[in-house]
Amino acid sequence: MDLNQGQRTLGASGLRATGAGEGVVRLAITGPGGYSATQESRITIRSPRPAGREVVLSSIPAGQTARIAPNLQAYYAGTVTVRATWGQPVRYDPAALMRAAVDFAFACSEQASSRIMALSAFPYEEERDARLDSYIRQLLDKQRYDGSLGLWSSQGDADRFVTSYGAEALLRARTAGATVPEGPMNALLQSIRDGVEESGIDEPYDRAVQAYRLHVLAMAGRPNPGAARRLYEVLNDLPTPLSRAQLGAAFARMGDRERAEASFNAALSMPPRRFWYQDYGSPIRDNLAIALLLKESGVLPNRLNEVVGRLPGPEFNPNTASTQEAAWAVATAAALGRDGRPVRVSVGGSAAAPAPVVSQRISPPVDVRNNGEGALPQAVSIIGLPVQAPPAGREGMRISRRFLTMQGEAVNLDQLRQNQVFILWVEARAETNETHRAMVQQGLPAGWEIVGRFGEGDVPAAPFLGTLSEAESFPALDDRFAAAVTLTPGSPVARYAVRVRAVTAGRFELPGAEVRDMYRPNIYARQNTGRITIAPVQ
Incomplete structure (x- = not known):
């Protein structure tokens, strides 16, 4: 059939704060005998430069009003997203770190797990459920035949640390209400249990991995007290503060308070560690994760303030945080904020529903009033496409x-x-x-x-x-x-x-x-x- 020349139209939405948008190509074709056909294709439009990020932390006195009016001239119009969070129990901005984890450009198993961890702990993000489902599929696409996780694909070697990290992320996502397929989850946990029984604990990395495995199995309701007690015998040989805290968390979930307290005390008395590529860890990551695990365990409540005091402050921002640090930062802030007094705040004249933490996107300039009886922590994060590309x-x-x-x-x-x-x-x-x-x-x-x-x-x-x-x-x-x-x-x-x-x-x-x-x-x-x-x- 000879077709007449088609008509094409192209429309593109504005770039989002991440520097990405969506274009739509529509093709309409007509022909003899009343023939017609239409086809629509969507294409991603990305900026050649990465998104710029800023975080501003402050406090609003009780009964006072503050104006949020950041200077946005450094960003292209239409690309900026501004989010304000009130009542966060930490000195950094968990909302900005959540976006950093979610917007990371790549998607190995560790990075996909970090997305799941961060988003599971941040219920204020738009379309959270759909995003979680997508990231869970992204992670499970890298599950190997034996149930473990390859770092970049299901055909790669198993990454023992990431296998446990991925399992923890999925367990936390399930607790947050996400749907995690039972078959892959059971296969993943079985691979971890097999690793507990089959692996030695002679080398530092072996001991760190074993502690993580035992923690995850206890989280999943499948504890292995015998293997935990065997690892406890070499507690002082565990190579990182986090591995000791993970063993303590496992004992706490098993009801063994004495060993849990001893393990957490050993974690807190250990000098700060250096970065270690094998467990993707850093001193900041360990401090954040230990605070979360100690809070969840319920043991050593008299030491929790000490642990919280070790957490990073305003200098900790999404431009320098690793995916591990960002994910644990969001999860830790969520855990620490559950017991806080409800935030009472009005944004642009409208009262927000009281909650331990209030977080929402805003369109500055906007006035914010603290209706509570104490000073209100405020964090404002700005994400946008910068006018100036980052220098060499x-x-x-x-x-x-x-x-x-x-x-x-x-x-x-x-x-x-x-x-x-x-x-x-x-x-x-x-x-x-x-x-x-x-x-x-x-x-x-x-x-x-x-x-x-x-x-x-x-x-x-x-x-x-x-x-x-x-x-x-x-x-x-x-x-x-x-x-x-x-x-x-x-x-x-x-x-x-x-x-x-x-x-x-x-x-x-x-x-x-x-x-x-x-x-x-x-x-x-x-x-x-x-x-x-x-x-x-x-």
């Missing part, structure tokens, strides 16, 4: 890139033409002499697409690329090239190359290449942004 910088890492022809010559990015194919080459290097779980990424201008990736090793037809590295995962993203890799003292360099095609004529922003430790965000390297031009095909 580095701390402990280096990043470099080249754009090459297929023959290895430099490409002039101002003289690209539609359909031209060239090579993006990127190299990341760690300079700390430590191990880093890093993500190497290069954002793609809107006019580019990746058409192929060179495999690891030497490329006979392109010796100028050098020896390319293996990656643990290449996340399937259409707006950037990304590779997850563990950089070690013995192998501190990662090198990748992909073929890129210029597909759309115009001028576009070119994001800088970046490498970052996913669990120590302050160790990174980032280039400046630039501009590229693609001329129409001749």
